[in-house]
Amino acid sequence: MGKTLADTQDDAVDGASPVLQFREVTKVFPDGTHALNNITFEVRRGEFVSIVGPSGCGKSTILRIASGLLPATHGDVALADDNIGYVFQDATLLPWRTVRRNVELFGELHKVDKEELTRIAQDAIDLVGLTDFEDHHPRRLSGGMKMRVSLARSLTLNPGLFLFDEPFGALDELTRERLNEELLNLFLSEKFGAVFITHSLYEAVFLSTRVIAMSPRPGRLIQEFHIPFEYPRHPELRFEPEFAEMTGKVSAALRAGQ
């Protein structure tokens, strides 16, 4: 992990250098499960890449390898910076800490100066719309609000790369759509690179600059789609024919890959 990248392929996405690069990555678990097969892709700053695929195709494994939680069996993984935001499906808040103290956690772990941290945490809390909820404990928050806290917590370190592992998978449809829109606002203002794992093709197409479709296990990349819609994207985009056509294409690729 954390190898510096050779300056390669400066031609894509506004000349930004990749924040994450997978080169021919294969993962075989000790029990013999062949999770990933020859995965190659890269993500640049300012790019939002969603990965879709059937359950158990190794989507989450990609994130665990990218973050260094798991080693790859073969191939290379390179990160521009070890400072990454990782948002799980579960908000993973510490129940004994208030919203504010939860948001401050990562800064504490990185020994950020106390006063500075208080300020950063407040900014992040404001940014996700949880002003006035600072002193609540997580058990008093709804699922959507917990996820906002989780986002705010990662935002405090201002990472260049965000890994999202189905962060909105457990939320109801309306909350999910609202959070999708807010996540795009954050993406546009903070300009991070993002890898977003989801089961929802609509969510993937709505959020992403690129969508990658994966095959069932052992997961391979079957097709990559550039999503042409301009940012900022408005909620109504979801009801336009071009949007339906795009999700249709991704869906067809997934079916063909079965």
Place this chain on the structure above:
Amino acid sequence: MTSEDQLVRDGTPSTAAKEAETFIPQPEQGRGRLARTLVTVAAPAGFFVLFVTGWYLVSYVLLTPRRRFLMPPPHEIIAEGFGKSDNLIQILTGLWQTTRVAFLGLIIAIAIGLVLATLMSQARWIENSVYPYAVVLQTVPIIALVPLIGLWFDYNFQARVIVSVIISLFPIITNTLFGLRSADSSHHDLFTLHGATRMTRLRKLMIPGSVPAMFTGFRISAGLSVIGAIVSDFFFRQGAPGIGRLLDIYRLNIQMEMLYVAIFWSSMLGVVMFWGFGLVGNLLTRKWHDASLARG
């Protein structure tokens, strides 16, 4: 970009507040609360009345006057145990002695138990080397150890405390260890991702997360430490008398009323210790822990 920023800053607090409104549980309505109070107060009170009535029936109807001493009626017990100052002083002095033994024993057991559980949580080999002996300590009947401990440490205060420690140690170790292990793997992942040291992980994740389980252990052990203090006192028959010794003396002298009084006080001691630790545990975790909130 500023417009997006604006959107987030202005658009979301109200929506977040809306989500919260629907989620925060409303305080209970008056009638439901009254019904619940009735159940929690009236039911035990009703049972108490039944119990006392039954007692009188046994004393006066079932037992002949000659055998009535086996179960003297409650008012005679109260007169003997609470009405006579000599008796009261004797039993309260014994109670104080036992309380000191039980409390000190519990504190020492908590200190040892927390250290052992923490060490065991840090390495499998430590757990594997310590746990079997903890189990043995738990399974050997405490009565079997009491004479030996008396011989070793002289039949005094210190020896009673040791018995109390031995009997109350195990639940503290197992519950604390369970608590320390209860953190989600995704929480551990977060700490790994942010380069947390072993110490930081223990301090900020494992220990705070273990508090509810820890206090469950303390509560169980609080009751056990009282048992240890009384059992050792009962069998040592030397040193300053506690409740255990008094139980034996009253039995030998056939002071049946006082025997009942001693049983009453020793139960009260256990109940108060159990309840006290439950209360402290609840106060510490009630803001975040579901189980403590459910207890009201």
